[in-house]
Amino acid sequence: MITKINHLTNFGNYRQFQWGGTTPFTKRNLIYGWNYSGKTTLSRLFQILAEPNQLAQWQGSQFELELQGGVTMTHANLANPPCIKVFNRDFIQRNFQQEHQAPRIIVGGNTIDLRNRITRLNEHEIKIRAIKARLSENYRRLQNELDLLGTNLARSVATMTGDRNYNRTKLLTEIDRIKATPDTFILTEEDLQAKVSLLRSTEQWTNINTVQSPADNPETLRQRLLAVMQETASNAAITKLKENRDLESWIRTGLLHHLNSSQCEFCGSTISEERLSALQRHFSKAYEDLTAEVASQILTLEETELVIVLPDERDFVPDLRAQFVSLKARVEDWTTWANSVVGELTTLAKQKQLCLETQLACEVDTSRSSEIDQIVADIKALVTAHNQKRSQIDTEKRAAKGAIEKHQAASFYQDNNVLGRESEIQAAQDQVGKAQNLLTYISGKKGVIESQIQQQSIAAQKINETIQFLLPDNNISVAEVPGGSFEFRRDGSPANNLSEGEKTAITFAYFLATLENNGALLNQTIVFLDDPISSLDSNHIYAIYALIIKQLEPCLQIFVSTHNSELYTLLKDYWFYARQQFANHSDACAYYTRRYLDGTSHRWHSTLEDTPTLLRKYKSEYQFVFEQLHQFSSSQVPTLHEAYTSPNLLRKFLEAYLGFKKPCISQWSKKLDLLFDSDVDRIEIQKFSDDASHLQGLSRALQQPNFISNAQNTVKKVIQALKAKDLPHYTSMCTVIGVAP
Numbered sequence: 001m002i003t004k005i006n007h008l009t010n011f012g013n014y015r016q017f018q019w020g021g022t023t024p025f026t027k028r029n030l031i032y033g034w035n036y037s038g039k040t041t042l043s044r045l046f047q048i049l050a051e052p053n054q055l056a057q058w059q060g061s062q063f064e065l066e067l068q069g070g071v072t073m074t075h076a077n078l079a080n081p082p083c084i085k086v087f088n089r090d091f092i093q094r095n096f097q098q099e100h101q102a103p104r105i106i107v108g109g110n111t112i113d114l115r116n117r118i119t120r121l122n123e124h125e126i127k128i129r130a131i132k133a134r135l136s137e138n139y140r141r142l143q144n145e146l147d148l149l150g151t152n153l154a155r156s157v158a159t160m161t162g163d164r165n166y167n168r169t170k171l172l173t174e175i176d177r178i179k180a181t182p183d184t185f186i187l188t189e190e191d192l193q194a195k196v197s198l199l200r201s202t203e204q205w206t207n208i209n210t211v212q213s214p215a216d217n218p219e220t221l222r223q224r225l226l227a228v229m230q231e232t233a234s235n236a237a238i239t240k241l242k243e244n245r246d247l248e249s250w251i252r253t254g255l256l257h258h259l260n261s262s263q264c265e266f267c268g269s270t271i272s273e274e275r276l277s278a279l280q281r282h283f284s285k286a287y288e289d290l291t292a293e294v295a296s297q298i299l300t301l302e303e304t305e306l307v308i309v310l311p312d313e314r315d316f317v318p319d320l321r322a323q324f325v326s327l328k329a330r331v332e333d334w335t336t337w338a339n340s341v342v343g344e345l346t347t348l349a350k351q352k353q354l355c356l357e358t359q360l361a362c363e364v365d366t367s368r369s370s371e372i373d374q375i376v377a378d379i380k381a382l383v384t385a386h387n388q389k390r391s392q393i394d395t396e397k398r399a400a401k402g403a404i405e406k407h408q409a410a411s412f413y414q415d416n417n418v419l420g421r422e423s424e425i426q427a428a429q430d431q432v433g434k435a436q437n438l439l440t441y442i443s444g445k446k447g448v449i450e451s452q453i454q455q456q457s458i459a460a461q462k463i464n465e466t467i468q469f470l471l472p473d474n475n476i477s478v479a480e481v482p483g484g485s486f487e488f489r490r491d492g493s494p495a496n497n498l499s500e501g502e503k504t505a506i507t508f509a510y511f512l513a514t515l516e517n518n519g520a521l522l523n524q525t526i527v528f529l530d531d532p533i534s535s536l537d538s539n540h541i542y543a544i545y546a547l548i549i550k551q552l553e554p555c556l557q558i559f560v561s562t563h564n565s566e567l568y569t570l571l572k573d574y575w576f577y578a579r580q581q582f583a584n585h586s587d588a589c590a591y592y593t594r595r596y597l598d599g600t601s602h603r604w605h606s607t608l609e610d611t612p613t614l615l616r617k618y619k620s621e622y623q624f625v626f627e628q629l630h631q632f633s634s635s636q637v638p639t640l641h642e643a644y645t646s647p648n649l650l651r652k653f654l655e656a657y658l659g660f661k662k663p664c665i666s667q668w669s670k671k672l673d674l675l676f677d678s679d680v681d682r683i684e685i686q687k688f689s690d691d692a693s694h695l696q697g698l699s700r701a702l703q704q705p706n707f708i709s710n711a712q713n714t715v716k717k718v719i720q721a722l723k724a725k726d727l728p729h730y731t732s733m734c735t736v737i738g739v740a741p
Contacts, residue, residue: 001025001557002082002526004066005045005608011061012041013595013606023610026589028575031561031608032568032615033593038606039561042593043088043530046559049073050084079440082556085515088530092507118449125442132435139428146421150412157408161199161401174409175418182410185403192407195400205390208315208383213376214306218341219369221301225345226362228297229352231290287356294353301346306338308376316382317389324382330375337368466509470543474502500535508532508544512551522554529560533567545570561593569619581617590616597641614737625653627737633716643711650715651689657722657729675721688714 003024008017033039045063048054055061055075064074073081150168158166178185187195264271308331313321344364352360412418463478475491488495488506498506515522529552533544545567552558562568572590576582584590590611595604614624628649632642651668658671665671669690672682688711723730723741734741 001027001068002065003068006064006066006072007062008045009062011045011058011063013038013604014041015603015605017605017607022591022608023584023589025557025559026584026587027555027557028588029557029559029591030568030571030575030588031559031591031593032565032611033561033563034595035563037563037593037595038608039563039593040088040530041606042561042608043086043528043559044090046084046526046528047086047088047090049078049081050086052078052081080443082526083520083524084526084528085511086528086530087508087511087532088528089534091511092503095507095510118446121442121446121449125439125446128435128438128442132432132439135428135431135435139425139432142421142425142428146416146418146425149416153408153412157405160196160408161404163401166405170405171409171412174405175413178406178410179413179419182413185406185410187403187407192404195404199397199400199404205315205317205386205393207387207390208311210383211308211310211376211379213372214308214338216304216306217366217369217372218306218338218345218364219366221304221342221345222362222364222366225297225301225349228290228293229348229360229362231293232357232359290356291353294349294356298346298349298353301342301349304342306335306342308335308372310379311383316386317393320382320386320389324379327375327379327382331372331379334368334372334375338372341366462513463506463509466512466547467506469547470505470509470540471502476502476506501537501540504532504535505540508547512547515552522552522556524556526557527552527555527559529558531562531564532560533562533564538566541566541570545574549574565619565621572616576616581613583616584610597639597644602640618736620656622653622656623733623736625649625656626733629653629715630719630734630737630739632712633719635712638708638712640708643708646711646715647689647691650685650718654685654689654718661726675718675725681717681721685714685718 004019004022005017006019008014011017031039031042044054048058049065055078062075064072066072067082147168150171154166154168154171157171158164310328310331311324313324313328316324341364345362348360348362348364467476467478476495477489479487479489488498495502515525515527529548532548533541536544541564548558548560548571560567560571572582575588576590577585582590591608592611592615593606593608595606597603598605612624614627615621617623628642629646632638632646635642654672655668658668658674661674662671669682669686672685676682676685719730722733727741731741
């Protein structure tokens with residue numbers, strides 16, 4: 001069975017059709033759509049599957065159909081299609097090339113001869129298929145042998161190089177690169193082992209960040225302290241305070257509480273003016289500033305630790321490690337010395353703290369201070385050398401890996417005679433292709449003969465039985481005439497001037513008779529019926545319906561497309577679950593063909609989609625038409641497509657509504673007084689519905705400057721009139737389509 005039309009391009013109005021989320025086809029498929037929506041075009045797609053030569057009429061068309069099991073058929077591959085029979089207007093035209101001539105048939109010996117030719121072709125086909133099977137097996141064996149050798153070597157190379165992603169595909173790519181001159185890529189055993197050893201080295205190195213000198217050094221710290229050591233602070237020092245710095249600090253703090261008071265805050269006694277003056281002279285501003293500066297120097301020195309952050313020696317490539325170890329020892333020696341100097345400077349600063357009124361010497365050996373600059377420069381040079389070597393090692397490893405892969409590919413190419421094997425495989429593939437071409441030729445010949453038999457081997461009695469059922473009062477029958485053909489007769493005379501309805505009925509009878517021709521089985525046949533009631537009146541719809549559900553029930557798959565709501569409703573009632581709003585089920589699905597207008601290119605497009613709920617739920621399209629009109633009337637951004645289709649929809653709606661409201665008058669436009677009181681309004685609605693619904697192309701619509709807005713206003717006027725004149729009906733319809741009245 002056919003399950004999907006995955007895509008259909010440049011095929012009539014199906015310009016860019018994609019299946020998307022539409023429900024897959026099932027055994028019974030009912031397709032409903034208005035005229036020119038794309039139903040017949042779909043039937044012609046199925047006709048191409050039945051007759052691939054028809055594809056030549058659709059230049060530039062592309063399609064892909066999916067069959068049950070996931071197999072696909074495309075415009076480029078139509079081999080072995082399923083058995084498909086299509087009834088459409090093309091079938092009718094092909095079988096009425098002459099006014100009353102029936103399709104030719106072959107009887108007696110000629111038919112037997114054609115059947116014997118089919119038998120001989122079938123026997124030949126069986127032999128060729130057996131030969132093709134042997135050739136295909138030989139081709140697969142040769143290809144599998146070479147593939148296995150390639151897979152095994154690819155695994156070996158992956159192990160050798162450590163590249164887990166190396167596979168046969170990469171090996172084949174490498175072979176394509178080296179096969180012109182394979183000798184130039186062969187390595188000696190020594191070279192191969194050397195490159196493998198380099199590639200297998202497990203040590204991994206990364207870039208090392210540069211080393212920075214310490215922010216301070218002993219000489220810088222000595223210079224800062226020297227300036228403080230040379231400063232003095234003269235004051236009328238009190239010997240006892242000078243000798244006891246803790247007491248001095250206590251009195252310094254307490255003196256701040258007696259700036260404007262001579263009474264001791266501690267004991268309550270009176271402090272003499274002479275005593276306060278002596279204390280204030282002891283704590284002069286210069287003395288205080290120097291005291292603070294010395295304290296700051298001591299704090300800085302106590303918090304200073306000269307440290308240089310170094311990388312680990314294991315971070316360096318092996319041939320640089322010894323140099324780094326030597327430089328690292330020099331750094332450690334220097335930092336030990338430098339930090340000892342910092343300790344000496346701290347001691348001197350503390351001595352100064354006890355002798356603020358005296359200049360002190362700052363004699364500390366800082367001669368090694370600049371030594372660290374050269375050591376750090378040497379380490380930086382070593383880091384630079386390491387980073388360069390690391391980069392070069394990666395490059396060398398990559399080059400070694402590429403050389404190993406090319407060597408293995410070249411060795412494989414030569415040792416396994418790949419060139420000879422490929423030639424042998426190609427020859428085997430060519431033989432399979434020739435066998436397939438012969439099978440295709442035989443299939444084509446069989447198709448031609450079977451088509452001849454199909455067109456010429458129809459029993460007149462079968463056709464007559466169906467014609468009598470479809471046209472019981474027309475006195476039309478089929479009669480044999482000399483030359484092996486048949487003609488249609490009415491009351492014994494050639495049936496000239498057949499109506500379109502009679503042609504449809506007669507050809508449908510002929511079509512049904514062909515379905516089981518030459519032993520074909522309905523349960524292996526896909527049938528597509530496109531508008532089988534075209535040009536027939538309502539009396540014949542039930543007859544067509546009966547033939548479909550009785551004679552075509554055993555079909556492998558059936559498609560019925562129609563624009564006739566009566567036939568659509570009959571089949572919908574029979575095929576679907578009425579109590580579940582005619583929902584799809586595993587054996588039957590309903591679809592809707594819709595034509596829409598591209599607002600940019602102003603071109604029509606067709607699409608196939610699941611049937612809208614309103615068409616599925618109700619027995620007429622009245623609710624669906626009302627929904628389309630209501631949406632257009634209330635749209636904030638109406639489209640040209642909506643405007644272009646609105647006149648025809650409006651006429652459908654008015655004919656149905658007014659016909660029910662006033663059945664005594666046949667012409668719908670004469671009933672507009674039920675909705676409009678004004679003659680002007682009635683004429684406007686009639687003119688819009690009649691004239692605009694017969695626009696033959698977009699050009700006339702586009703020439704009218706306000707076509708879209710005028711169309712929307714006209715539709716809106718009808719909707720508003722319905723609401724004003726028949727509120728219960730309007731409210732009910734709004735409820736049906738799910739909008740607020």
